[in-house]
């Protein structure tokens with residue numbers, strides 16, 4: 001029977017990082033994964049340039065049943081700590097927007113950093129390994145695997161959430177958590193595009209590829225000023241992905257197509273200056289022509305009417321549509337494309353300092369499997385690093 005100090009399940013961002021830091025404390029560490037390659041989600045992240053952290057990291061950028069839970073780990077391992085590590089590996093970065101830091105080299109360089117850290121610290125990585133039964137025997141974890149049984153003093157579960165099953169996502173972390181008496185906060189796809197049926201679906205599909213800055217508002221949650229992308233399935237782009245994390249089925253969403261502008265004043269001024277212009281042509285001054293066309297076909301939008309003929313009541317209605325366009329998505333694209341999993345292992349059962357289970361000493365949960373979900377923009381990797389670093393202090 002192979003004996004190890006710390007066995008880590010999952011060679012993603014959280015598992016590799018935790019493995020390297022745990023091994024650096026002199027512990028014998030083995031990281032197991034069923035995939036052919038490690039950290040596939042790092043590879044595809046940030047359009048291939050890995051948005052590895054966010055300078056505005058704060059617990060307020062995370063969803064959790066206990067919003068205070070991530071505070072301790074995030075405070076002890078900050079975005080600058082990961083930047084220092086990048087610099088040690090001669091990697092460089094740039095801020096794209098809203099504090100989002102992207103690697104100047106390809107995301108493969110971040111994976112190499114994680115693998116080098118693990119190897120230098122003396123940790124071992126084993127891929128293409130299936131994980132079977134887990135038992136607690138003589139104060140140790142006995143884990144059966146396709147490479148034979150392993151006995152470990154500590155077990156760190158870092159197998160992520162349910163998003164993108166095609167990439168190897170499984171519910172293993174939740175199964176292990178339940179086995180040891182943990183509650184699971186209902187999981188749901190997050191950072192995911194919205195889908196529509198009927199007329200809206202056709203309208204959105206007809207302008208697929210058009211992108212505009214908006215303020216997007218979910219019924220329960222903050223609003224986000226970012227871009228919206230019309231697609232042949234519905235609505236995507238950062239603004240939509242952000243509010244999808246706060247969206248509950250059958251709730252409407254609200255879009256302000258003119259963030260920071262007074263739509264009523266804009267139409268009234270245009271009416272005074274260019275009274276012969278149609279509403280459609282007027283909208284095309286503020287929006288891409290295809291979007292202006294689609295908007296002027298919406299209920300209450302008299303697209304072919306000349307501005308001079310618009311009544312005050314009509315201008316009110318148009319301004320209302322532009323500032324608070326409200327409609328209800330039929331659903332989301334689901335696990336197939338969701339960037340992350342909202343919900344997960346209830347933080348009530350974990351130490352916020354070390355991520356150790358309160359039910360089973362020696363058992364840890366880190367990364368996306370925990371009920372801590374970041375906004376779009378590098379927050380989820382920062383949680384992977386911070387929760388991994390917290391567990392590595394004692395695992």
Ligand SMILES: Cc1cc2nc3c(=O)[nH]c(=O)nc-3n(C[C@H](O)[C@H](O)[C@H](O)COP(=O)(O)OP(=O)(O)OC[C@H]3O[C@@H](n4cnc5c(N)ncnc54)[C@H](O)[C@@H]3O)c2cc1C
Pocket residue numbers: 009010011012013014015032033034035038039040041042044045046047050051052053129130131158159160161163164167168169170171172338339340366367368369377378379380381382384
């Ligand atoms: C397309 C896309 C782009 C993204 N871009 C960004 C970004 O730019 N910035 C950002 O902050 N976040 C981004 N994210 C989110 C980020 O990738 C995740 O939050 C992060 O990878 C979670 O890390 P993790 O280690 O907890 O889980 P994962 O990275 O999912 O790693 C889990 C590992 O466990 C393994 N595993 C799962 N089940 C089993 C099993 N049963 N047996 C053995 N091994 C198993 C998997 O193979 C995987 O290697 C993106 C996500 C996607 C899908």
